[in-house]
Amino acid sequence: MGPPPAAAWVIVPGEPRCGGGDWAVGVWWPWFRSAVRAALAILVVMVLVAITLNPRRADFAWFLQLRRPPWLTFEPLIPLIWLLIYGCFFVSAWLVWTASGRWDLMAGYLLLLVLVQSYTLVICRSRRLASGTAVGFIGWVWGIALTIAVARVSEVGWLLLVPYLLWSPVGTFVTWQMQRLNR
Template structure:
Protein backbone atom coordinates (compact mmCIF):
# COMPACT_ATOMS: atom_id res chain seq x y z
CA UNK A 1 0.00 0.00 0.00
CA UNK A 2 1.45 3.42 -0.86
CA UNK A 3 2.54 5.71 1.96
CA UNK A 4 0.02 8.42 1.14
CA UNK A 5 -2.86 5.95 1.44
CA UNK A 6 -1.55 4.21 4.56
CA UNK A 7 -1.20 7.49 6.44
CA UNK A 8 -4.60 8.70 5.24
CA UNK A 9 -6.33 5.47 6.29
CA UNK A 10 -4.71 5.42 9.74
CA UNK A 11 -5.65 9.06 10.32
CA UNK A 12 -9.22 8.42 9.17
CA UNK A 13 -9.53 5.37 11.42
CA UNK A 14 -8.19 7.18 14.51
CA UNK A 15 -10.45 10.17 13.91
CA UNK A 16 -13.50 7.95 13.35
CA UNK A 17 -12.86 5.85 16.47
CA UNK A 18 -12.10 8.82 18.75
CA UNK A 19 -14.91 11.14 17.68
CA UNK A 20 -17.67 11.52 20.29
CA UNK A 21 -21.25 10.65 19.45
CA UNK A 22 -23.71 13.38 18.53
CA UNK A 23 -25.34 13.11 21.97
CA UNK A 24 -22.01 13.44 23.74
CA UNK A 25 -20.99 16.38 21.58
CA UNK A 26 -24.37 18.09 22.09
CA UNK A 27 -23.55 18.34 25.81
CA UNK A 28 -20.22 20.00 24.93
CA UNK A 29 -21.95 22.51 22.64
CA UNK A 30 -24.29 23.58 25.45
CA UNK A 31 -21.41 24.67 27.69
CA UNK A 32 -20.78 28.36 28.28
CA UNK A 33 -17.81 29.87 26.50
CA UNK A 34 -15.69 32.95 27.21
CA UNK A 35 -17.08 36.15 25.69
CA UNK A 36 -13.87 36.74 23.78
CA UNK A 37 -14.29 33.44 21.91
CA UNK A 38 -15.66 35.12 18.78
CA UNK A 39 -13.83 32.85 16.32
CA UNK A 40 -15.49 29.56 17.29
CA UNK A 41 -17.10 29.10 13.88
CA UNK A 42 -13.58 28.97 12.37
CA UNK A 43 -12.35 26.19 14.66
CA UNK A 44 -13.37 23.31 12.31
CA UNK A 45 -11.49 25.02 9.46
CA UNK A 46 -8.44 25.56 11.68
CA UNK A 47 -8.41 21.90 12.71
CA UNK A 48 -8.85 20.78 9.10
CA UNK A 49 -5.72 22.76 8.18
CA UNK A 50 -3.85 21.32 11.17
CA UNK A 51 -4.79 17.76 10.20
CA UNK A 52 -3.73 18.45 6.62
CA UNK A 53 -0.38 19.65 7.97
CA UNK A 54 -0.10 16.50 10.14
CA UNK A 55 -0.72 14.40 7.02
CA UNK A 56 1.83 16.30 4.90
CA UNK A 57 4.39 16.20 7.70
CA UNK A 58 4.00 12.44 8.19
CA UNK A 59 4.20 11.82 4.47
CA UNK A 60 7.36 13.92 4.10
CA UNK A 61 8.92 12.12 7.06
CA UNK A 62 8.00 8.71 5.60
CA UNK A 63 9.61 9.65 2.29
CA UNK A 64 12.76 10.78 4.13
CA UNK A 65 13.23 7.13 5.15
CA UNK A 66 15.94 5.94 7.48
CA UNK A 67 15.94 3.55 10.39
CA UNK A 68 13.95 5.94 12.60
CA UNK A 69 11.04 6.29 10.15
CA UNK A 70 8.86 3.64 11.86
CA UNK A 71 9.47 5.28 15.24
CA UNK A 72 8.51 8.65 13.77
CA UNK A 73 5.24 7.16 12.47
CA UNK A 74 4.48 5.92 15.99
CA UNK A 75 5.19 9.47 17.18
CA UNK A 76 2.65 10.86 14.72
CA UNK A 77 0.11 8.23 15.79
CA UNK A 78 0.51 9.13 19.47
CA UNK A 79 0.15 12.82 18.61
CA UNK A 80 -3.03 12.17 16.63
CA UNK A 81 -4.50 10.05 19.44
CA UNK A 82 -3.73 12.75 22.03
CA UNK A 83 -5.19 15.50 19.86
CA UNK A 84 -8.30 13.57 18.87
CA UNK A 85 -8.87 12.41 22.46
CA UNK A 86 -9.36 16.00 23.65
CA UNK A 87 -13.05 16.30 22.72
CA UNK A 88 -13.80 12.64 23.38
CA UNK A 89 -12.42 12.84 26.92
CA UNK A 90 -14.39 15.99 27.66
CA UNK A 91 -17.61 14.57 26.24
CA UNK A 92 -17.38 11.12 27.81
CA UNK A 93 -16.25 12.24 31.25
CA UNK A 94 -18.10 15.58 31.18
CA UNK A 95 -15.00 17.11 32.74
CA UNK A 96 -13.27 19.96 30.98
CA UNK A 97 -10.15 19.34 33.08
CA UNK A 98 -9.52 16.16 31.08
CA UNK A 99 -9.54 18.22 27.89
CA UNK A 100 -7.12 20.72 29.38
CA UNK A 101 -4.79 17.86 30.35
CA UNK A 102 -5.09 16.22 26.91
CA UNK A 103 -4.42 19.58 25.25
CA UNK A 104 -1.28 20.12 27.29
CA UNK A 105 -0.07 16.54 26.74
CA UNK A 106 -0.68 16.86 23.00
CA UNK A 107 1.23 20.12 22.80
CA UNK A 108 4.19 18.72 24.73
CA UNK A 109 4.26 15.58 22.56
CA UNK A 110 3.93 17.69 19.39
CA UNK A 111 6.81 19.91 20.49
CA UNK A 112 8.98 16.87 21.16
CA UNK A 113 8.07 15.37 17.79
CA UNK A 114 8.78 18.64 15.96
CA UNK A 115 12.17 18.93 17.65
CA UNK A 116 13.02 15.31 16.85
CA UNK A 117 12.07 15.86 13.20
CA UNK A 118 14.33 18.90 12.79
CA UNK A 119 17.45 16.81 12.21
CA UNK A 120 15.74 14.56 9.65
CA UNK A 121 13.35 16.86 7.78
CA UNK A 122 12.96 20.55 8.46
CA UNK A 123 9.77 20.80 6.31
CA UNK A 124 8.15 17.92 8.25
CA UNK A 125 9.02 19.68 11.50
CA UNK A 126 7.74 23.08 10.32
CA UNK A 127 4.43 21.56 9.25
CA UNK A 128 3.72 20.90 12.95
CA UNK A 129 3.98 24.64 13.68
CA UNK A 130 0.27 25.40 13.04
CA UNK A 131 -0.64 22.82 15.69
CA UNK A 132 1.98 24.12 18.12
CA UNK A 133 0.63 27.66 17.70
CA UNK A 134 -3.06 26.74 17.89
CA UNK A 135 -3.00 24.11 20.65
CA UNK A 136 -2.21 26.55 23.50
CA UNK A 137 -5.17 28.70 22.41
CA UNK A 138 -7.50 25.69 22.58
CA UNK A 139 -6.09 24.71 25.95
CA UNK A 140 -6.62 28.23 27.33
CA UNK A 141 -10.20 28.26 25.99
CA UNK A 142 -10.87 24.94 27.73
CA UNK A 143 -9.26 26.18 30.93
CA UNK A 144 -11.49 29.31 30.85
CA UNK A 145 -14.54 27.16 30.11
CA UNK A 146 -13.79 25.19 33.29
CA UNK A 147 -14.27 28.37 35.30
CA UNK A 148 -17.52 29.20 33.50
CA UNK A 149 -19.04 25.70 33.79
CA UNK A 150 -18.37 24.48 37.30
Protein backbone atom coordinates in the same frame (compact mmCIF):
# COMPACT_ATOMS: atom_id res chain seq x y z
CA MET B 1 14.53 7.47 0.58
CA GLY B 2 14.31 10.36 -1.89
CA PRO B 3 14.23 10.33 -5.66
CA PRO B 4 17.27 8.74 -7.28
CA PRO B 5 20.06 10.78 -8.83
CA ALA B 6 19.83 11.38 -12.58
CA ALA B 7 22.48 8.75 -13.27
CA ALA B 8 20.27 6.07 -11.70
CA TRP B 9 17.45 6.64 -14.17
CA VAL B 10 17.56 3.76 -16.56
CA ILE B 11 15.07 2.44 -19.02
CA VAL B 12 13.74 -0.92 -17.91
CA PRO B 13 11.86 -2.87 -20.57
CA GLY B 14 8.26 -3.49 -19.56
CA GLU B 15 8.17 -0.79 -16.85
CA PRO B 16 5.32 1.73 -17.11
CA ARG B 17 6.22 5.20 -18.31
CA CYS B 18 4.65 8.44 -17.06
CA GLY B 19 3.68 11.01 -19.65
CA GLY B 20 5.36 9.04 -22.40
CA GLY B 21 8.85 10.01 -21.20
CA ASP B 22 11.62 7.72 -20.11
CA TRP B 23 12.62 9.88 -17.10
CA ALA B 24 10.11 8.23 -14.78
CA VAL B 25 11.19 4.65 -15.19
CA GLY B 26 13.71 2.42 -13.50
CA VAL B 27 14.35 3.50 -9.94
CA TRP B 28 12.08 6.55 -10.07
CA TRP B 29 8.85 4.68 -10.77
CA PRO B 30 9.07 2.30 -7.76
CA TRP B 31 9.87 5.28 -5.51
CA PHE B 32 6.80 7.09 -6.82
CA ARG B 33 4.56 4.06 -6.25
CA SER B 34 5.97 3.66 -2.74
CA ALA B 35 5.35 7.34 -1.97
CA VAL B 36 1.73 7.08 -3.14
CA ARG B 37 1.20 3.96 -1.03
CA ALA B 38 2.67 5.74 2.00
CA ALA B 39 0.38 8.74 1.47
CA LEU B 40 -2.67 6.48 1.23
CA ALA B 41 -1.66 4.50 4.32
CA ILE B 42 -1.15 7.68 6.36
CA LEU B 43 -4.50 9.05 5.17
CA VAL B 44 -6.35 5.82 6.02
CA VAL B 45 -4.83 5.72 9.51
CA MET B 46 -5.76 9.37 10.12
CA VAL B 47 -9.35 8.82 9.00
CA LEU B 48 -9.70 5.64 11.11
CA VAL B 49 -8.36 7.40 14.22
CA ALA B 50 -10.70 10.36 13.65
CA ILE B 51 -13.73 8.10 13.21
CA THR B 52 -12.83 5.84 16.14
CA LEU B 53 -12.20 8.67 18.60
CA ASN B 54 -15.17 10.85 17.69
CA PRO B 55 -17.63 11.43 20.54
CA ARG B 56 -21.22 10.21 20.27
CA ARG B 57 -23.87 12.75 19.30
CA ALA B 58 -25.38 12.83 22.80
CA ASP B 59 -22.00 13.45 24.39
CA PHE B 60 -21.13 16.13 21.87
CA ALA B 61 -24.51 17.82 22.42
CA TRP B 62 -23.52 18.25 26.08
CA PHE B 63 -20.24 19.83 24.99
CA LEU B 64 -21.98 22.23 22.60
CA GLN B 65 -24.31 23.57 25.31
CA LEU B 66 -21.42 24.65 27.55
CA ARG B 67 -20.81 28.37 28.00
CA ARG B 68 -17.88 29.85 26.12
CA PRO B 69 -15.83 32.97 26.85
CA PRO B 70 -17.37 36.09 25.27
CA TRP B 71 -14.15 36.83 23.38
CA LEU B 72 -14.39 33.49 21.52
CA THR B 73 -15.81 35.09 18.38
CA PHE B 74 -13.84 32.86 15.99
CA GLU B 75 -15.48 29.59 17.09
CA PRO B 76 -17.06 28.93 13.66
CA LEU B 77 -13.52 28.87 12.21
CA ILE B 78 -12.22 26.23 14.62
CA PRO B 79 -13.18 23.21 12.43
CA LEU B 80 -11.38 24.82 9.47
CA ILE B 81 -8.33 25.52 11.62
CA TRP B 82 -8.23 21.87 12.70
CA LEU B 83 -8.69 20.70 9.12
CA LEU B 84 -5.65 22.78 8.15
CA ILE B 85 -3.66 21.37 11.09
CA TYR B 86 -4.61 17.79 10.15
CA GLY B 87 -3.52 18.53 6.58
CA CYS B 88 -0.18 19.72 7.95
CA PHE B 89 0.09 16.51 10.03
CA PHE B 90 -0.56 14.46 6.88
CA VAL B 91 2.02 16.21 4.69
CA SER B 92 4.59 16.29 7.49
CA ALA B 93 4.22 12.56 8.19
CA TRP B 94 4.42 11.77 4.48
CA LEU B 95 7.56 13.87 4.01
CA VAL B 96 9.21 12.28 7.03
CA TRP B 97 8.31 8.77 5.88
CA THR B 98 9.59 9.31 2.34
CA ALA B 99 12.80 10.88 3.70
CA SER B 100 13.55 8.33 6.41
CA GLY B 101 11.17 5.35 6.43
CA ARG B 102 11.37 5.42 10.24
CA TRP B 103 8.55 3.58 12.01
CA ASP B 104 9.38 5.21 15.35
CA LEU B 105 8.55 8.63 13.92
CA MET B 106 5.33 7.28 12.42
CA ALA B 107 4.42 5.94 15.88
CA GLY B 108 5.12 9.44 17.21
CA TYR B 109 2.71 10.94 14.68
CA LEU B 110 0.11 8.31 15.57
CA LEU B 111 0.40 9.11 19.28
CA LEU B 112 0.07 12.83 18.57
CA LEU B 113 -2.99 12.19 16.41
CA VAL B 114 -4.57 10.02 19.13
CA LEU B 115 -3.93 12.71 21.77
CA VAL B 116 -5.33 15.48 19.58
CA GLN B 117 -8.39 13.48 18.53
CA SER B 118 -9.12 12.20 22.04
CA TYR B 119 -9.26 15.73 23.50
CA THR B 120 -12.97 16.24 22.73
CA LEU B 121 -13.80 12.58 23.36
CA VAL B 122 -12.27 12.69 26.85
CA ILE B 123 -14.14 15.91 27.69
CA CYS B 124 -17.45 14.55 26.39
CA ARG B 125 -17.19 11.12 28.02
CA SER B 126 -15.90 12.35 31.39
CA ARG B 127 -17.99 15.54 31.30
CA ARG B 128 -14.99 17.27 32.84
CA LEU B 129 -13.30 20.11 31.03
CA ALA B 130 -10.23 19.68 33.25
CA SER B 131 -9.63 16.30 31.60
CA GLY B 132 -9.53 17.99 28.21
CA THR B 133 -7.13 20.63 29.50
CA ALA B 134 -4.78 17.87 30.66
CA VAL B 135 -5.02 15.96 27.37
CA GLY B 136 -4.44 19.19 25.45
CA PHE B 137 -1.33 19.99 27.47
CA ILE B 138 0.05 16.45 27.12
CA GLY B 139 -0.55 16.61 23.36
CA TRP B 140 1.28 19.92 23.13
CA VAL B 141 4.29 18.59 25.05
CA TRP B 142 4.35 15.48 22.84
CA GLY B 143 4.06 17.74 19.79
CA ILE B 144 7.19 19.62 20.88
CA ALA B 145 9.09 16.34 21.35
CA LEU B 146 7.95 15.06 17.94
CA THR B 147 8.88 18.35 16.27
CA ILE B 148 12.40 18.13 17.69
CA ALA B 149 12.75 14.54 16.45
CA VAL B 150 11.33 15.39 13.01
CA ALA B 151 13.65 18.41 12.63
CA ARG B 152 16.58 16.00 12.29
CA VAL B 153 14.91 14.33 9.31
CA SER B 154 12.91 16.96 7.41
CA GLU B 155 13.06 20.74 7.57
CA VAL B 156 9.66 21.16 5.95
CA GLY B 157 8.25 18.30 8.04
CA TRP B 158 8.99 20.01 11.35
CA LEU B 159 7.78 23.38 10.06
CA LEU B 160 4.44 21.77 9.22
CA LEU B 161 4.05 20.83 12.91
CA VAL B 162 4.40 24.47 14.02
CA PRO B 163 0.72 25.39 13.30
CA TYR B 164 -0.33 22.72 15.82
CA LEU B 165 2.21 23.95 18.38
CA LEU B 166 0.82 27.48 18.02
CA TRP B 167 -2.86 26.51 18.02
CA SER B 168 -2.85 23.87 20.76
CA PRO B 169 -2.19 26.33 23.61
CA VAL B 170 -5.09 28.46 22.34
CA GLY B 171 -7.44 25.47 22.54
CA THR B 172 -6.14 24.52 25.97
CA PHE B 173 -6.58 28.10 27.19
CA VAL B 174 -10.15 28.22 25.85
CA THR B 175 -10.93 24.96 27.66
CA TRP B 176 -9.42 26.31 30.86
CA GLN B 177 -11.58 29.45 30.53
CA MET B 178 -14.64 27.28 29.91
CA GLN B 179 -13.94 25.44 33.18
CA ARG B 180 -14.34 28.71 35.06
CA LEU B 181 -17.59 29.56 33.23
CA ASN B 182 -19.21 26.14 33.67
CA ARG B 183 -18.68 25.32 37.34
